[in-house]
Amino acid sequence: MPELVVLADQLFAPVPGGTGRYTAELLRALAETAPAGWSVTSVVSRRDDLEQAEIPGVDGPRVLPVPRRTLVAMWQAGIPYWPGGDAVHAPTPLAPPRRPAVGRHRRATLAVTVHDSVPWTHPHTLTRRGVSWHRIMVSRAMRRADFVVVPTRSVAAELREHVPGDTRVEVVAHGVSEVFTAAEEVELPVDVTHLDLPDRYVLCVGTLEPRKGLEVLIDAIARLHQVDPRAPALLLVGQQGWGWVDPTTEAQRYGLPSGTVRVLGRLPDLELAAVMRRAAVLAAPSHAEGFGLPVLEAMAAGVPVVHSDVPAVVEVAGGAGVTVPRGDAQQLSESLQEVVNDPVWSAKLAAAGRRRAAEFSWRSAAEAVWSLHRNGYRDCPGDVPSTA
Structure with a gap:
């Protein structure tokens, strides 16, 4: 054999x-x-x-x-x-x-x-x-x-x-892992109350390292809060990589209130799926990627996505997300604001994302x-x- x-x-x-x-x-x-x-x-x-x-x-x-x-x-x-x-x-x-x-x-x-x-x-x-x-x-x-x-x-x-x-x-x-593809009305068998999730939040998933563009994302979140102090928080899911990116210190540098930017660390798949499904939008501001798996997983979960113009991510998203130029915090902030504040636009993106994610297995x-x-x-x- x-x-x-x-x-x-x-x-x-x-x-x-x-x-x-x-x-x-x-x-x-x-x-x-x-x-x-x-x-x-x-x-x-x-x-x-x-x-x-x-x-x-x-x-x-x-x-x-x-x-x-x-x-x-x-x-x-x-x-x-x-x-x-x-x-x-x-x-x-x-x-x-x-x-x-x-x-x-x-x-x-x-x-x-x-x-x-x-x-x-x-x-x-x-x-x-x-x-x-x-x-x-x-x-x-x-x-x-x-x-x-x-x-x-x-x-x-x-x-x-x-x-x-x-x-x-x-x-x-x-x-796409099956845990992300469950229908919206299906309850996932997991309790995430210990994470104390805010009512509304922008989610970013990935190793905390320089190429993920986190400094641009935190800048964009700060711009959101300058316009509206009630704007969503930012939750980061991922482990610390090389370069020691410190989101909390970066948030303080932009004058964001304590708790506006939180790092949840690495989560088990069921918890990640539950956190993702509750997100208002997934942000993927990377400077470089070969695929961008969180983009696809968020789309499968019915979450609208705003991503950078990294060629591989654009290819994977297939037009089902909102594309912004790499490193452009202002454009990222505006695009996140549009998705968060426009439920019709958000729903259209979510539906397009589910259709796109269904093409992958x-x-x-x-x-x-x-x-x-x-x-x-x-x-x-x-x-x-x-x-x-």
């Missing part, structure tokens, strides 16, 4: 972010859509607690005999340590070098998901170490992987522009990934190689 191995180390990252959600959701969907005769196994670096990587329908997680730091160093150095399997899918650029063909033995296929081109287009929004590592790993994937999977056509075009290589690049869009994403691996497996003659 051929085996698809999925590298699941991102599930243990201190700040898993959107790539963590992608890894978990894709694993679930791959297991649900596995072709007859195939198995799906998750593989992680050496660790003791494996609960976060235990997903129904997925074998494993199988534990490699090396810790994460060693594994990262080995693969960055190009050491051809293979994690096993007849096909490997790396949900992030952390991936082994392509396994060479040996004699008549089959070469296992390797697909690597590259979520964005930020290390080339916006390197100042990442750490130097992060830029260097991603450039090395993505460049290698573009030369040596069988397939590079990207979430949008925008990322595909940017990679082709900035990164040499003849690897086949395939666009496979993300999906994790099942479709998994089926597209399976197609790549199955075709690659059939194209490689010979025997199946042994695992590492």
Whole structure:
């Protein structure tokens, strides 16, 4: 029985972010859509607690005999340590070098998901170490992987522009978790009273780091409150990333009253969905993105969206949101005000968003990934190689 191995180390990252959600959701969907005769196994670096990587329908997680730091160093150095399997899918650029063909033995296929081109287009929004590592790993994937999977056509075009290589690049869009797609009248089985949510609020979801445009958003919220002191509060859902973005201090700098800007941190999916459904609008002011998953999740939940003109986000939104120029706090403030104060406009955006989100699913994403691996497996003659 051929085996698809999925590298699941991102599930243990201190700040898993959107790539963590992608890894978990894709694993679930791959297991649900596995072709007859195939198995799906998750593989992680050496660790003791494996609960976060235990997903129904997925074998494993199988534990490699090396810790994460060693594994990262080995693969960055190009050491051809293979994690096993007849096909490997790396949900992030952390991936082994392509396994060479040996004699008549089959070469296992390797697909690597590259979520964005930020290390080339916006390197100042990442750490130097992060830029260097991603450039090395993505460049290698573009030369040596069988397939590079990207979430949008925008990322595909940017990679082709900035990164040499003849690897086949395939666009496979993300999906929407079912927890966000529940009908409006369906009550979610979760209690969020402990979050003490305000009656009206603007919501922003994402890691707290420079490229998310939070300074522009807080500026926009301050402008809203200058016009109307009863304007909505701003709730931020996400963990602190690099750069130590401090929304509370930024809010104080703009003279906003205490509690106007609140950070809720990382929330479980059910709580996030409940918080999202209660929002007046989702704001996505990012300077750079490869997809913009919160935009799609908000649309699925029936929440109007105001987003920046990042090409990938514009592509995902498909005209169902309000687009504003990156870095333009005044335009962002005006657009948020229009959505919040005009219930007819808000309802039209919410309906358009639900229709747009219905075009995306994790099942479709998994089926597209399976197609790549199955075709690659059939194209490689010979025997199946042994695992590492």
